[in-house]
Amino acid sequence: MNASEDPQQEPSPRADVEPSVGAVPAERPEFRAYHHPAAGWGAAKSVTRFLMREGEYVDGPRAIMKMNHENGGFDCPGCAWPDDIKGLKLDLCENGIKHVTWEMTRKRVDRAFFAAHPVAELSEWSDFALEDQGRLTEPMVYDAATDHYVPISWKDAFELVGSALRGLDDPNQAAFYTSGRLGNEPTFLYQLMARELGTNNLPDCSNMCHEASGRALEASLGTGKGTVDLKDWETTDALFIMGVNAASNAPRMLTALAQAYKRGAQVVHVNPLVEAAARRTIIPHDFVDMALFKSTRTSTLNIQPRIGGDMALLRGMAKAILEQAKTDPKALDQLFIDRHTHGFEEYRKVCEATSWEELERQSGVPRKDILKAARVYRDADRSIVSWCLGVTQHEHGVDTVREIVNLLLLRGNLGREGAGPSPVRGHSNVQGNRTCGIDHRPTTEFLERLGEVCGIDPPREHGKDTVATIEAMHRGELKVFVGMGGNFALAAPDTPYTYAGLRGCELTVHVSTKLNRSHLVHGRQALILPCLGRTERDRQRSGEQATSVEDSMSMVHLSRGMKHPASPHLLSEPAIIAGIARAALPGSSTPWEWYIEDYDRIRDTMAEVLDGFEDFNRRVRLPLGFRIKQPARELVFLTPSGKAEFSAAALPDVVPAPGTLALGTMRSHDQWNTTIYSDDDRYRGIKNLRTLVFMNRDDMRERGITEFDPVDVTATARDGSRRSLTGYLAVPYDIPRGCAAGYMPEMNVLCAIGDYSTQSDQPIMKHLKVTVTRSEAISTPPHGAEPAHLA
Structure with a gap:
């Protein structure tokens, strides 16, 4: 609940001051x-208490029966774990219910609220208190003379942004940030607007979480995504869960872990902290287990490497497999290695040259425990390795993910059921954002197809990611910042430095559902543009609309809201993007209004531009939607060698x-x-x-x-x-x-x-x-x- 700094003051040397206005009263820790x-009655009690606190006695339970359901349901705006493929009616979790209830609150932040509270005052409030005020209801613009946000019409708001963008000396003086909450259709429009404007400055939350995964998988396999799906999780012999706090960050994974244990699969958790998800769980929709308080184990082995020691652990497992292969020809899948991989001999030499003493020192794991993990991997016919930010947010994150692929390649754990790499995306549609064009380093092939289909000339120069965007703000090179969802000021690193960068902008624009810190750390001009939430109905000229999302395992399906909007003045994210685009690009031939009338039209264009989205409108309406084809799953590797690439990176010193x-x-x-x-x-x-x-x-x-x-x-x-x-x-x-x-x-x-x-x-x-x-x-x-x- 604590913000990282006072957005109205210079950095101070101490933090020992009294709790601020708006903070939750401090209690004894x-x-x-x-x-x-994990989960079980503790989760049920927590959800009940939260629903009561928010006063959502009717809509809360209604949402539970609609969230993650096909046939008119909406996608949870929380994590990106895939929806159940067998028709489960309660495919949800404690944090998902909290997230939805937080969005559906009856509290409102209207013009009267802003009139009563200047920004200087709000800046002293806790982040909990800011969001707890409720839903934003109408566009607001910052008035520097009074230090208040004041109402502004949508027309004038769009003109303010459009005028600022038209007035730039170079389109690269603007950046367009995206969080994972944005659906595929508005994502496509957002990147189209930026590129028609003339910039690839499209930083996103992936730059801070799974960028390493995408780059590593692209280099190793020719695809930036994992290759497995839920069916693979249901049939694998061994699951290795690395750097993931599943009970909090992807709670629906608990079902897969419990089911894997029950059918006899090995489940190995690798994390410096032994989290609750790595012990036992009671799945709330297992009513018999809930009634009997019967828990299920979610692991067969827990390994605690030092922070940053994952790569050494993985290399130790590979070294053990290679040593065993000298006497056991079945330890390696040599046929797979010979047919489908490149660089094996170099990798083998690197493993042999790394001593066990060094592997123990760097991993922080005793040799006997490394060998235990290696034995699980060797004995399993099919293995999946799954990971999250505990693996990626390191200097050597790319090398570590490539080491995961190395280990999988040794035993041919790719291109077959129950095997492969499985990154866990943390936010609902963050993978869909990247698929649909949010990429500051777009490929030439994508830009050429986008230009041909949409009739624009996209820029070829790479744009700025999150860190580069903040640095450009400080140099005075970035004047307009548009944030589509999220809370950029708090999510980014080096909080005082980020704050100073945002304050140096000429204009900051945030498209949001609730008040947050980023609205108070603003440029010389600032706009808050309120949008529909994932739970709300989106009505356009042709009728009620739905947007699509892509989950962690490349499944694409529709999401349709169930509630009336929190305010009649809210616009959908596609409509807001189109409004900005019309104002910023007055001579544009892109049919922005036509797109907003019917989102099927957006999808038809996406089908022409994006690989894997062919026949989009029909396929996305199929039960469970459709899965984007992964070439590496079919042993088609879009790498320079045409094969899966082993990596022989040096082991970093992380002690x-x-x-x-x-x-x-x-x-x-x-x-x-x-x-x-x-x-x-x-x-x-x-x-x-x-x-x-x-x-x-x-x-x-x-x-x-x-x-x-x-x-x-x-x-x-x-x-x-x-x-x-x-x-x-x-x-x-x-x-x-x-x-x-x-x-x-x-x-x-x-x-x-x-x-x-x-x-x-x-x-x-x-x-x-x-x-x-x-x-x-x-x-x-x-x-x-x-x-x-x-x-």
Whole structure:
């Protein structure tokens, strides 16, 4: 619930001030080790309490019966886990229900609210309090003379944006950011508008999460996506779950994990923290198990590498397989390797040259445990490796994902049922965004087809990603920033630096459903444009519309809202994009209004431009929609060699220097991205606390720190600059020596803008170099106040 800094003040050296106006009253923090099953009655109780708090006694249960359902249902605006393929009627989770209820609230942020609260005041409110005010109801423009947002008509709002874009000396002075909430149809229009304007500046949330996965899979297999689907999860012999807190970030995965265990599959969790999802679960829609309080195990083996040690663990498993192959010809699938791969001999030599001592030191995992994991992999006929941000948000994230592919290739775990790579996307349509054109590095083939079909001349020069966009703001080279969903100010790294960049823009525009921090950290001119939520009906001239989404496993299906809009003044995201485009491109031949009248027309154009979307309108209306074809699934590799590529990257040194720790940022359970529902983290045993740092008990003892002692956390960036958080509370936790963890977005301030991966350009938020020392005074940072300083 705590914002990372005060958007109206310069960075201050301390965070030890009183809670701010609008904050949830502070209560005594608690920590008790969590030993209960994930989901089950704990989730049911949490959902009931949340529905009661929000007063959603009717629409909440109605939404539960519509969410993730075919035949008129809407897609959960939370995670991107695939929908059940067998007609399950309660294919949902605790966090999904919270997310939907949060959107369906009856509270409203209208012109009277903005008239009563200047931006300076709102900037002192907590992020929880800002979003808790309810749904935005009409367009608002910032009035610098009064420091208030005031109403503006849609026509004038569009003209304000259009005028700013038309007045740019270079279209690359604008950037168009996207979060994963945007459906496929508005995504396509958004990138079309940007490229017709003349820029590929299309930063998105992928730049901060799975960019490494896309680049690694593209290099290894010729496709930027995973190759497996839910059927593969249901038939595999072994699941390796890496860097994923499934119970909070992809809770519906718990069903797949429990079912895999029940049918005898091996389930190996690899994570520095042994999360609740890696122990046991009770699936709420298993009514018998719920009634009998009967839980199911979700793992057969848990391995805790040091932060950043995943690549060494994977290479150790590969080394064990290669050593076994000397006496066991079945350890490798040599026929697959010979027919379908390139670079095997070089990779074999690298594995042989890496000593077991070095693998143990870098992974933080004893050799005997590496061999246990390797034995599971060797004994399984079919294996899936699944991963999330715990693997990607590192300097060597691309190399680590490529090492996953290396391991899969050794035993031919590709192109057949029950086997392959399976990245877990964190946000509902983030993969669809990339598929439908949100890419600052588009291919020539895509641009040529887009230009031919849509009658435009797209720019060929690569655009700016998230980090480059923020840096361009600071240099004065980026004047207009448009954010389509999300909370850019809090999601980005180096919070004070990001704030300063946004304030330097001539115009910032945010298309949103609720008030958030990004609206208060604004350019000299600023607009808030309220849009329909995923749960709401979208009526256009031809009738009620639906948009499509793509899940983590490349399934595309329709999503149709169920509620009347929160305000008659809301517009759909496609309509807002079209309105901006008409104003910014007065001579455009693109039929923007015609597209908005009937989204089928958008889909027909998409079918001509996008590979895999042929016959889009018919296929998307099929039961369960359709799956985008993955060439690598068919053993067609669009790589220079025409084969799957082994990677022989050097093993990085990830062992912290003496006196330092490797810190990774993460979400709490009662949180979705930057939206905070409460200060609790049930699955980690935390209550009433977010300003904390999880530490190994021996590391605490070495520093003279005991439970709940206030500490200062200081990160040292590559350039030598330091950023500090003061008065955080230390919590002992089962985490490897030399490692620590804490919550984003509060800890985003510790990640310098220059601390991004040279492989993926992602901020390395899972591998910050920090020192932790006792603090002289406890502090509960105000939710809008600046808790970090540069040293």
